[in-house]
Amino acid sequence: MNDYAQKNAQMFDAWAKEGWEYGTPLSPEQCEMVRQGDYQLYLTSVTPVPKNWLPSSLKGKKVLGLASGGGQQMAILSLLGAKCTLIDISDAQLAADKMVADREGYAIDITKGDISEPLPFKDNEFDLIIAPVSLCYIQKVETGH
DSSP, rough: OHHHHHHHHHOOOOHHHHHHHGGOOOOHHHHHHHHOOOOOOSSSSSOOOGGGGGGSOOOEEEEEEEOSSSSHHHHHHTTOOOEEEEEESHHHHHHHHHHHHHHTTEEEEEOOOOOSSSSSTTTTOOEEEESOOOOOGGGGOOOOO
């Protein structure tokens, strides 16, 4: 991990430990609301993702969350039936997702990693990829195609 990425990891860990809103996992009550279809999925701080942007059913869909740790986005998608994989650089953010998954009884694949480096996943492995304001941390974007 380069110095830039290491500093980001330390910053996100510190923010999460200080009670940062994006590092605060969903409560059991919020999780129950999601199960009943009452949720808002935020990828930015302002506007929730319109529900019609998501597949009508997430059941069984493979979803990758790029730098989506914190126990929020991936928790919502998992509770809606998706098979979620998370990659994040922050230990605290990853721990929040593991805590929610353990508490709520769903599986999630968790990988610590730097999304500005080549990802450890196969091409076309996922049905949906989400990236909540995380792409701004990538210095050079290449599609490979």
